[in-house]
Amino acid sequence: MNEKTAVTKGSHTAAGEAALIPPVDVIEDSTGITLYADLPGVPKDKLNLQVEADSLTIEGEVGLTIPEGMEASHAEVSLPRFRRVFTLSKELDPAKVSAELKQGVLTLRIPKAEHAQPRRIEIKVD
Amino acid sequence: MKLDELKQSFNSLWDSVADGWQRLRASAAGALTRFKPGEDARLPAKNEVDDDAYLPSHGWSMLGGDVFEDDRRLVVRLEVPGMEKEDFAIEVRDDALIVRGEKHFEREGTEGRWRVLQCAYGSFRRVVPLPVPVLADKAGASYRNGVLKIELPKATPGEPARLTIKVD
Numbered sequence: 001m002n003e004k005t006a007v008t009k010g011s012h013t014a015a016g017e018a019a020l021i022p023p024v025d026v027i028e029d030s031t032g033i034t035l036y037a038d039l040p041g042v043p044k045d046k047l048n049l050q051v052e053a054d055s056l057t058i059e060g061e062v063g064l065t066i067p068e069g070m071e072a073s074h075a076e077v078s079l080p081r082f083r084r085v086f087t088l089s090k091e092l093d094p095a096k097v098s099a100e101l102k103q104g105v106l107t108l109r110i111p112k113a114e115h116a117q118p119r120r121i122e123i124k125v126d
Numbered sequence: 127m128k129l130d131e132l133k134q135s136f137n138s139l140w141d142s143v144a145d146g147w148q149r150l151r152a153s154a155a156g157a158l159t160r161f162k163p164g165e166d167a168r169l170p171a172k173n174e175v176d177d178d179a180y181l182p183s184h185g186w187s188m189l190g191g192d193v194f195e196d197d198r199r200l201v202v203r204l205e206v207p208g209m210e211k212e213d214f215a216i217e218v219r220d221d222a223l224i225v226r227g228e229k230h231f232e233r234e235g236t237e238g239r240w241r242v243l244q245c246a247y248g249s250f251r252r253v254v255p256l257p258v259p260v261l262a263d264k265a266g267a268s269y270r271n272g273v274l275k276i277e278l279p280k281a282t283p284g285e286p287a288r289l290t291i292k293v294d
Contacts, residue, residue, distance in 0.1 A: 023187065023244035023245045023246075024242055024244055024245070025233075025240070025242060025243050025244060025245050026240070026241040026242040026243075027233065027238045027239065027240050027241065028238055028239050028241055029237050029238030029239070030237075030238075034238075036233075036245065038187070038207045038208065038245050038272070039207065039272070040190070040205035040206065040207040040271065040272040040273055041205055041271055041272065041273045042271060042272075043271050063271065102208075103207055103208060103209060103269070103270075103271065103272045104205070104206075104207025104208065104271050104272015104273065105207045105208040105272065
């Protein structure tokens with residue numbers, strides 16, 4: 001998998017707002033890819049994962065940063081967003097993506113499609 | 127007057143101010159933090175990783191922080207995802223909050239090839255200057271969504287200090 005070059009210059013969300021690019025760790029083995037992304041402050045309900053054609057988009061919005069009991073001085077408070085887009089290689093199966101979010105770290109597992117997985121060929125000996 | 131106090135007060139003049147609430151911004155220069163893996167860290171060797179920018183000896187990460195203040199307390203927010211609660215050591219001094227911690231590299235499934243390794247792992251130390259004295263023994267901390275939140279009651283409750291600068 002590789003990254004769309006646009007991401008390295010600065011990311012924008014669909015609405016055109018600037019977003020932070022989260023650091024990631026990606027490990028690939030024979031059965032698929034595991035991706036880890038640092039998304040501090042993003043709660044589960046503000047995490048958005050989208051697969052479109054061969055593109056995977058990770059988008060997260062940081063939950064309210066102002067502590068409870070302290071008033072915001074103005075109604076409009078800009079919330080930091082994270083966004084990163086990846087191109088998935090053909091051998092990955094996006095329909096089987098599993099995701100987990102724990103203490104701000106997203107773990108994404110994308111297995112390779114059945115046909116791309118290594119297969120043992122049984123040899124029958126008569 | 128310490129340089130840090132002056133910097134923070136100057137920033138706050140430009141922030142909106144409401145009754146009992148004033149937001150201070152931690153200096154951005156303090157956010158870039160160095161992480162140093164310990165002797166027993168099991169980070170992969172350089173030749174095991176396809177990422178040209180990767181270095182097993184140390185890493186850097188943006189450890190964003192905010193300081194909030196109202197008339198009763200200071201609240202410090204530090205973004206450090208992927209930690210366990212037990213791996214934080216928080217120290218309160220007269221004029222600063224010192225947060226030390228260790229982010230462990232725990233990745234099951236050592237088979238496979240690392241393509242990208244950008245997250246920082248290891249020990250870090252972050253100093254957050256505090257604008258007013260606080261009651262260290264009444265401080266409390268919580269860790270949620272990868273954000274460490276530390277609440278520090280002020281030693282002398284009162285409106286956040288405002289600095290007036292005269293122009294000659």
